[in-house]
Amino acid sequence: MTVLTVKEALVAAQACGLARIDAQLLMLHALNKPDTDRAWLVAHDQDLLDAKVQDEFQAISLRSRAGEPLAYITGYKEFFGLRFAVDKRVLVPRPDTETLVNWALDVLRGINNAQILDLGTGSGAVAIAIANYLKCTVTATDISSDALAVASGNALRLAASVKCVQSSWFDNIETRSYLIVSNPPYIADADPHLVALVHEPINALTAGRDGLRDIQQIVEHAPDHLIAGGWLMLEHGYNQSTEVRELLAKRGFSHVQSRLDLTGIERCSGGQWAN
Ligand SMILES: C[S@@+](CC[C@H](N)C(=O)[O-])C[C@H]1O[C@@H](n2cnc3c(N)ncnc32)[C@H](O)[C@@H]1O
Known part of the structure; x- marks a missing residue:
């Protein structure tokens, strides 16, 4: 698996049809960070994602693209x-x-x-x-x-x-x-x-x-x-x-x-x- 930066993973998710805000909220969820931390994503956009986080982000992005409400994914x-x-x-x-x-x-x-x-x-x-x-x-x-x-x-x-x-x-x-x-x-x-x-x-x-x-x-x-x-x-x-x-x-x-x-x-x- 190619290791992606925060920014690359977000861009890839949007290219697959996720809205920017949804991709950001899902990324924060995968990183176990509060949804108020969107500024963190900008400040850390060149950070490489941990493999587990990247897997989790891809999995929940798929669920979101299939129409599952964000609230069910984040809980x-x-x-x-x-x-x-x-x-x-x-x-x-x-x-x-x-x-x-x-x-x-x-x-x-x-x-x-x-x-x-x-x-x-x-x-x-x-x-x-x-x-x-x-x-x-x-x-x-x-x-x-x-x-x-x-x-x-x-x-x-x-x-x-x-x-x-x-x-x-x-x-x-x-x-x-x-x-x-x-x-x-x-x-x-x-x-x-x-x-x-x-x-x-x-x-x-x-x-x-x-x-x-x-x-x-x-x-x-x-x-x-x-x-x-x-x-x-x-x-x-x-x-x-x-x-x-x-x-x-x-x-x-x-x-x-x-x-x-x-x-x-x-x-x-x-x-x-x-x-
Ligand atoms: C549109 S949801 C509203 C849920 C919540 N009040 C809200 O605003 O988010 C309708 C709710 O009515 C419940 N419901 C459906 N038929 C019912 C019935 N015969 N008696 C009582 N509750 C019922 C459903 O289980 C569901 O939780």
Whole structure:
């Protein structure tokens, strides 16, 4: 094997189709350095790579080029300023989901001891972000025991007060909450975008022919699990806001509204249960 310098290995990876930033992050991972050390790569670009590091870099570059999310390769993803451990048992938390967390924090401002429920918690990203920011307890559910194992590991590592409950939506939930948040599956079964998401759990992604099956179920049953004046907030697809607002209004929610994601798309919708 030809021994490469840091720079040569990075250039070769980019020539094979990796983005520069991904190649750098993978190199730092292979070198066992933090992802904040990109300046090190520049300062040391003529260093010869250790054979083991070079092998590892080539192997993980191949995985990345095959479409595996960087977060599964490095084993973590930053969300709301926190570092979450992730693997193929859970969806990689997306920056757009911070919209849901920010909206939840707005609604919870000035409310003490609110019961909060995160449905379909996955890695625990939403529940843990809220619990850590507000120093409160959040109940987090998922149908997947694998996902709950990841979520409870993250809660422990990040010292967040999160109670994990295995449940299909509200099946095992007996309490009423002031806030129910959820980023449920919302992609249509035949959506062409799924091709790019094959590494992530399909149960975290798809929700029937129109992608609205799970949102419909949550909207239908949420009123039985909200206190008067409580809120339901849902993340949904880029083109689903009108339909989700209609579902909420039809079910009797008031103050039905949407929130924009980082790219200006209506990404979350919700309403207040006033009855
Ligand atoms: C889009 S992922 C969201 C994960 C996480 N909340 C996030 O924002 O990164 C949807 C989650 O819902 C869970 N899920 C799917 N069907 C469910 C059901 N019937 N009841 C509860 N959770 C479910 C999946 O296992 C997955 O973790």
